[in-house]
Amino acid sequence: MSVCYNTDSIHKEQEEVMAKFEEISTLLQRGKAKDLAALVSEELAAGGNPKDILNEGLIAGMGIVGTKFKNNEIFVPEVLIAARAMNAALAILKPALADSGVEPVGTAVICTVKGDLHDIGKNLVKMMIEGTGIRVIDLGVDCSAEKIVEAVKENNADIVCLSALLTTTMMYQKDIIDALKAAGLRDKVKVMVGGAPVTQAFADEIGADAYTPDAASAAEKARSYFA
Numbered sequence: 001m002s003v004c005y006n007t008d009s010i011h012k013e014q015e016e017v018m019a020k021f022e023e024i025s026t027l028l029q030r031g032k033a034k035d036l037a038a039l040v041s042e043e044l045a046a047g048g049n050p051k052d053i054l055n056e057g058l059i060a061g062m063g064i065v066g067t068k069f070k071n072n073e074i075f076v077p078e079v080l081i082a083a084r085a086m087n088a089a090l091a092i093l094k095p096a097l098a099d100s101g102v103e104p105v106g107t108a109v110i111c112t113v114k115g116d117l118h119d120i121g122k123n124l125v126k127m128m129i130e131g132t133g134i135r136v137i138d139l140g141v142d143c144s145a146e147k148i149v150e151a152v153k154e155n156n157a158d159i160v161c162l163s164a165l166l167t168t169t170m171m172y173q174k175d176i177i178d179a180l181k182a183a184g185l186r187d188k189v190k191v192m193v194g195g196a197p198v199t200q201a202f203a204d205e206i207g208a209d210a211y212t213p214d215a216a217s218a219a220e221k222a223r224s225y226f227a
Helices: 007-029 033-045 050-070 076-099 120-130 145-155 172-182 200-206 215-224
Strands: 107-112 135-138 159-163 190-194
Touching: 007 033, 007 050, 007 076, 033 050, 033 076, 050 076, 050 215, 076 120, 107 120, 107 145, 120 135, 120 159, 120 215, 145 159, 145 172, 159 172, 159 215, 172 190, 172 200, 190 200, 190 215
Parallel strands: 107 135, 107 159, 159 190
Antiparallel strands: none
């Protein structure tokens, strides 16, 4: 006795699922937070897989946003709007992810260093990294080395992201790396640095693992550590 499968029906169902993911991605890219949250809720209520919604819809959408940003097709305001939509969707999705046993791929600690109060770039990097499925601990601005070391310990962090927008504060990024070494944590984390005055040469000089010139590149680099 053989079992016959209706392949047309299966293909139609698959197409419908992919169309929903595409719609989620599109709403995110357009920054339609309310519509996106409603669609994610609808998909969960219909029995949608939370991990698939995250990976195929939200993370895929933020990936497109990042690519467009790097190519100068969109700019900071559009990225911020998309990231806020992502956060609105994640607020709906996180309980379902937890219930289904889906964990973040890793943890990053991010801050603007001591003596520096600039936060727009740091906030943008945070949102973009969160959009790759990484949990981000945001320590804010004017952040001391001691506070960062403590956060790495408490959260078992994998990555430390340091922002400095002033030439007078960028050297403090080295102090933080030295503090991580002194605490025996340097080999346990990847240190990423950025900010207007920071360069690849400076990152190499202070012993950072990575320098990225923009938020999209930072998100790509951070995610690559968990490939």
